[in-house]
Amino acid sequence: MFHLRPSAGWLVTILVVASTGCATYADRLTTVRQQFAAGNLAEADRELKKGLRRRSDRDCIKLDRAILQLASGKPKEAEQTLRVVRDRFDHLEQPAIAEIALSTLTDANQEAYAGEDYEKVLTRVFLALSNLMTDGGDAGAYALQVADKQQQIIDAGVDQHGENPKLAYQRVALGPYLHGAIREETHANYDDVARSRAMVCSWQPNFPFGAQDLERARHGRHSAPGNGVLYVFALLGLGPHKEQAVEAPTTVSLLVADRILSATGKHTLPPTIAPVKVPKVVLTPNSIHAIRVTVNGRASGNTETITDIGRMAVDQYDAIYPRVIAEAVVRRVIKKAVIVGAKEATRTDRYSLAGVGFDMAGIAWEASESADTRCWGLLPDKIQVLRLELPAGQHQLSLQSAGATGRVLGRPAIQIVTIENGRNTYVLANFPATDLVGSILTNRR
């Protein structure tokens, strides 16, 4: 069946190239994530800076740097970084023919990274959170943009057959939740609050505080006179990231197809020896279940999940995965077609040494592909929240990670917070592993 007679040396070289390839974004990200989880923010930032040399990776790296800036107590810098990436992702949503052509002849890494759908929405979520930790003046606008962007993404997801795989997307309930919290603080816009809280209940039905928040918005009040409200936001665990995976069924199917065409056609096709590589969204096991919140030495409750980023990323990626495979197949087919075209143009005989040379070149070309594993690698696995009504004044807040059984896992992190009468105080803490990383952020110290 096979008409190839390559020398053993050639084959070994090609297979080595195919199996090793170049270092992917995922390889570089591993170190950054390890350093971040260990609390070595400076070291993680140094690792990120090394990657800035590659132009196509810069936007992803900026997203990761924004998380580091947020953890390091620099919400203003984080907001600025995120704003740049948000605008750039919006710009990159438009197709660029030259980039598409180049990526078809090489791999998807050659295209500028426009962000996964969940990353585009979460950029706005983190903009809102960053802004809340400063003056909060733009947080309401960012919170509205969360729902708006989701709708835009879903509306644009209709394919040629009128089907829309993005209709199944899990919505990010944190956007309306933040909007509701901000509007509730005005004491005058309870209709907006009720609307936002109803949206939270609909988008995140298993959020345990959803029903009571909605009830308060419909019939209650922000807080009793003399009290204020504390919102504790916790970023839990290391979130989803992409890894290179071999799409074995597609590889085998392509190999069978090219063997049939080689046997029946005028020219042989380069055999699909190099595996078809695609990116896969992978979850990181997360032992933290919640953050136990203690105020002035008294246990006040545990945070609950408002947005499960890991689950959302996997579900969204599954919805578009057939398209990812289709693009990988198109790349392979075009490469094979170029080789056949070259053979035809040079009138190469199918049994000649030149024909074998073309096939070897084709195999090497296909083997040079690597999956596009660029992603926002320092996202948390979950965003959780707890709302507490407290008397106005200063309070000692303690945050400690807890496991699924409720047993505390890490060391407590202490922060003094000020509660103002009738106002909201926001706190943000990063727990990529069992202990707090960086500092606890608050808009009122």
Next chain:
Amino acid sequence: MNRRRLVLCAAAIGGGLLAGCRGNQFATVRSPDKPDMVGSHAAGAETFKPLVKQAVGELLARHSQSPQIIQASASAPAAPIQRICFVAVENKSAEEIGDFKEQIYQVIDTHILGSGVFQPVSRRFVDAGLAETRLRPDQLFVPENMRTFVAIMEQQGQPCDALLYATITSGTTRENKDYQRDYLLTLEMVDIRTGQYDKQSATISKGYYHSRFARWLSFTRLKR
């Protein structure tokens, strides 16, 4: 002939390159006489601007001819201008109005202030009063709550005679894939002493079509 072909080729290549490149977002300042863009999925400036203009204009016009003004022009001792607490814009429609809500409040407030018919209390005092009493805007009509709120406003040196509410509602009529939505803006002014109220509404009806053809068809049907 060759030159024409060359120009056509160049134009085709240039056009292809332009179509294949990412464009940069741009913006222009729209002149006031240009019609507003029309929201394709929800109400926007094209709906809210005329609604506010009509409702506020008619409310002010009616009150500018009230006895107090006529008396003033007849050199009789002028009755004091009513002080209005514009409490809230309530969105009870089927749509999110997003950032428009704050704008609607500000536009109405500015119109009322500019007319000289009423004297609106600054929103900052109204918000502070609500925050201080922890009362929801819809709770102000319980007599005790009303007294508490008025007392707080007086403590702030901002006594008021009437409360003003703006409410946006909608009604939707569906016809297969298309629908018509009627938007109603109601301004409701309640005298805090007598409980008497005055109301002014404005309405706009908007059609949403699933395609341009459906829109065209709807217009031809209307003409019939």
